[in-house]
Amino acid sequence: MDSSKENKENIVESAPRKKRALSCIQPTGIPTLGNYLGAMRNWVAMQDEMDCAFAVADLHAITVRQEPANLRKQIYEMFALLLSIGLDPEKTLLFVQSQVPAHAQLSWILSCHTQFGELSRMTQFKDKSAKHADNINLGLFAYPSLMAADILLYQPDYVPVGADQKQHVELTRDIAERFNNLYGNVFTVPEPYIMKSGARIRSLQDPTKKMSKSDTNQNAYISLKDDPDTIVRKFKRAVTDSEARVYHGEGKDGINNLIEIYSSITGKTFEQIEQEFEGKGYGDFKIAVAEVVVETLRPIQQKFDELIQDKAYLEKMMAQGAERASKIAQRTLNKALKKTGFVII
Numbered sequence: 423m424d425s426s427k428e429n430k431e432n433i434v435e436s437a438p439r440k441k442r443a444l445s446c447i448q449p450t451g452i453p454t455l456g457n458y459l460g461a462m463r464n465w466v467a468m469q470d471e472m473d474c475a476f477a478v479a480d481l482h483a484i485t486v487r488q489e490p491a492n493l494r495k496q497i498y499e500m501f502a503l504l505l506s507i508g509l510d511p512e513k514t515l516l517f518v519q520s521q522v523p524a525h526a527q528l529s530w531i532l533s534c535h536t537q538f539g540e541l542s543r544m545t546q547f548k549d550k551s552a553k554h555a556d557n558i559n560l561g562l563f564a565y566p567s568l569m570a571a572d573i574l575l576y577q578p579d580y581v582p583v584g585a586d587q588k589q590h591v592e593l594t595r596d597i598a599e600r601f602n603n604l605y606g607n608v609f610t611v612p613e614p615y616i617m618k619s620g621a622r623i624r625s626l627q628d629p630t631k632k633m634s635k636s637d638t639n640q641n642a643y644i645s646l647k648d649d650p651d652t653i654v655r656k657f658k659r660a661v662t663d664s665e666a667r668v669y670h671g672e673g674k675d676g677i678n679n680l681i682e683i684y685s686s687i688t689g690k691t692f693e694q695i696e697q698e699f700e701g702k703g704y705g706d707f708k709i710a711v712a713e714v715v716v717e718t719l720r721p722i723q724q725k726f727d728e729l730i731q732d733k734a735y736l737e738k739m740m741a742q743g744a745e746r747a748s749k750i751a752q753r754t755l756n757k758a759l760k761k762t763g764f765v766i767i
């Protein structure tokens with residue numbers, strides 16, 4: 423090796439490496455304002471500071487029954503949406519989970535290192551099995567070990583998620599530590615990365631519950647595809663209380679939720695918001711919240727409408743993402759297989 427090349431490589435090796443982040447979203451319907459403020463918006467902010475990877479977690483989607491044509495449509499839509507919110511495939515790795523076979527492979531290995539008791543304690547499993555009592559399948563139960571594989575394959579330092587996914591990321595940490603203790607250092611043990619603001623956006627109809635895209639009541643959530651009139655109407659109907667004074671306080675779940683949405687978008691503190699709406703009623707406040715949401719979603723919706731027409735472009739981006747992701751994932755998978763005692767040829 424000539425000495426200048428050697429020097430260059432040394433410099434590259436000794437430069438501190440950027441932190442890495444990975445997260446995914448299920449393509450089960452158009453995301454809500456909760457998904458956006460709790461997770462997706464933070465991903466866009468992170469892509470300049472960290473090496474980021476974000477995926478459409480389509481394998482997870484079939485833990486509840488999906489209509490095939492609809493699932494396919496939603497995979498395209500979710501991928502288009504990742505691009506529409508401002509994730510840049512030049513800087514950030516964007517891919518579809520099922521197009522990278524290493525996820526399912528590592529998931530098996532990790533399943534054999536995950537305890538029945540741990541999986542039984544997962545809140546999401548309990549909620550979803552209550553909701554889909556006629557289809558409590560093995561995949562639904564093993565969901566967290568697939569999620570652990572999604573994460574650990576890319577050796578991230580951080581997993582940016584909303585508060586509801588914290589339990590799964592903590593289980594991922596336990597699995598990674600257990601694996602590393604048994605076989606030597608294979609996985610980076612990641613940390614959940616949960617923003618204070620927007621981490622738990624609640625239903626507009628029952629603010630004790632999280633805002634969810636699978637809610638049967640469409641007035642309970644704002645979809646990223648809702649048009650301005652729908653957004654205004656849903657906020658006008660949002661459940662509040664009878665006090666009619668805008669402040670963040672105990673027993674005011676509905677107003678607290680609207681204040682959190684407004685604060686998360688405008689960057690204003692709760693105190694500033696309370697001052698801004700002093701002497702004004704809930705009606706004015708609801709309109710103001712609706713307006714900032716409409717303006718936030720407008721450019722995303724415009725970009726989405728363009729991209730969703732261009733399937734060829736989306737497929738090209740998916741193929742590029744899958745190729746890059748597979749290289750990284752395969753490296754980790756091989757390491758895990760080798761350490762566990764398998765023969766790599």
Ligand code: TYM
Pocket residue numbers: 444445446447448449456457458459460461462479482568569572573581582583584585586587590620621622623624632633634
């Ligand atoms: P999913 O698809 O339900 O949600 C995607 C992201 O949105 C966040 N989120 C919320 N944040 C604030 N308020 C809400 N009301 C709200 N609802 C959802 C979620 O916390 C999540 O960050 N299991 C994951 C997908 C997944 C994954 C992974 C995530 C699969 N593999 C690997 C991280 C790493 C899920 O069902 O998210």
